[in-house]
Amino acid sequence: MFSLITQKSVPATATRPLTRPVFPFSAIVGQEEMKLALLLNVIDPKIGGVMIMGDRGTGKSTTIRALVDVLPEIAVVAGDPFNSDPEDPELMAESVRQAKERGETLAVVQQKVPMVDLPLGATEDRVCGTIDIEKALTEGVRAFEPGLLARANRGILYVDEVNLLDDHLVDVLLDAAASGWNTVEREGISLRHPARFVLVGSGNPEEGELRPQLLDRFGMHAEIRTVKDPALRVQIVEQRTAFDREPWGFLEQYGERQTSLKGQITQAQTLLPQVQMDYDLRVGISQVCATLDVDGLRGDIVTNRAAKALAAWEGRTLATVGDIRRVVVLCLRHRLRKDPLEPVDSGYRVLQVGQEVFQWEGA
Incomplete structure (x- = not known):
């Protein structure tokens, strides 16, 4: 009886990875x-x-x-504890850089x-x-x-x-x-x-x-924030229940979407260096930061980068005012000086100033 159970259970798990399944x-x-x-x-x-x-x-x-x-x-130098890039000196450990300068052939693996x-x-x-x-x-x-x-x-x-x-x-x-x-x-x-x-x-x-x-x-x-819509909450609970009940089967259902998402990320990373932003928009971002009294220039830099990354994510080489609107709250809300007596949400303040500068609708 024990041998029959063993023979039946092996094929069921033999084709499955040994890694722990992760919700897609x-x-x-x-x-x-x-x-x-x-x-x-x-x-x-x-x-x-x-x-x-x-x-x-x-x-x-x-x-x-x-x-x-x-x-x-990503491509890494085999056996290197720092995940060194085989081509980019800025992402190489000192030992790998020295080996590269000596002309040694580096073993490379994908991980x-x-x-x-x-x-x-x-x-x-x-x-x-x-x-x-x-x-x-x-x-x-x-x-x-x-x-x-x-x-x-x-x-x-x-x-x-x-x-x-x-x-x-x-x-x-x-x-x-x-x-x-x-x-x-x-x-x-x-x-x-x-x-x-x-x-x-x-x-x-x-x-x-x-x-x-x-x-x-x-x-x-x-x-x-916690989801308030009852229908959406039910959908989330049902998805989690399905995943917990049969994780590998659940992952198979989303296999194509996962592959498509991975391809879109790769394309965006490749496209990013080509993305440009008009000078007027860059000035507008800095005007928003100055009006909000944001300390330093980190808010300007991050908002510029995030808007360009969003354009690359959507397959465009020109960042627009719509990209700025979608990322500006994420980039600036935590940089504002908080007044405990001010009831206005920081995200709303950012959008309000952005509307004054860029004249977008619905702020």
């Missing part, structure tokens, strides 16, 4: 603001990441984890875009890297053990409940995200490696806000 990105209903912000950041990682704040149980973590499955694979979760209890050594104690004890040499920033190079670094993360770790993350490099000084070892990643943070505003100077370092800020 294309099946996620609603939360368009969050999905758009994530897509624009993978099209142009220089936007600077996205902070997602919202109610509990609104699908923040599910959406972020689902994004990885629709990203195109999925890495996604690294940063736990709240992580130490700075775990994040930045530290001394390899095993090699120090067994071989008597000082060797570097890469941390989470090394693993996240050319990928996504996700921090759930980022508003509960220790401030010094947030500083480390944002400095690396802004510069694209991680510098480690540990017990006689000095090392610098690329750390280009899309920083994604999520949290519940009821559990505390990020400091304004840290929040400003995130390129975009998406606010998520």
Whole structure:
């Protein structure tokens, strides 16, 4: 009897991957603001990441984890702990760059875009890297053990409940995200490696806000609300139930949509360098930022990049005022100086000033 059960169960699972199934990105209903912000950041990682704040149980973590499955694979140097790009010197570790300069042939493999979760209890050594104690004890040499920033190079670094993360770790993350490099000084070892990643943070505003100077370092800020429409809520519940009951069958239903989405992302990344924006629109963006009294120029830069990324996402080489309108709230709402006595929502203020500058309708 045992042998019969074993023989029947093997074929049922033999053709299925051993990896844990992830809810498909294309099946996620609603939360368009969050999905758009994530897509624009993978099209142009220089936007600077996205902070997602919202109610509990609104699908923040599910959406972020689902994004990885629709990203195109990347070429990396085989065996390199920093996911070095075989062609771009800015994305190479020092050892790979030196090998390239010596004319050595580098073995290259294709792999999925890495996604690294940063736990709240992580130490700075775990994040930045530290001394390899095993090699120090067994071989008597000082060797570097890469941390989470090394693993996240050319990928996504996700921090759930980022508003509960220790401030010094947030500083480390944002400095690396802004510069694209991680510098480690540990017990006689000095090392610098690329750390280009899309920083994604999520949290519940009821559990505390990020400091304004840290929040400003995130390129975009998406606010998520619980879905109120009963029909939409039923659809979300039914989809989740179907996925939990038969995940691989559910994934097969969305196979074509996932493939199409991955192709669209690849095309947008290729098209992005060709996208242009008229001078008058660039001036208008800066006028909006100045009117809102946004500190610094990061808001101007991010809004320009996001509008161009949206144009590339839709297959266009010219960014329009419509693109600006769709991204300006995401790029600026978290950069405004908050007045606790002011009842007006920050997103509405951004749209209102944008309407005055660009004369778009319906603000």
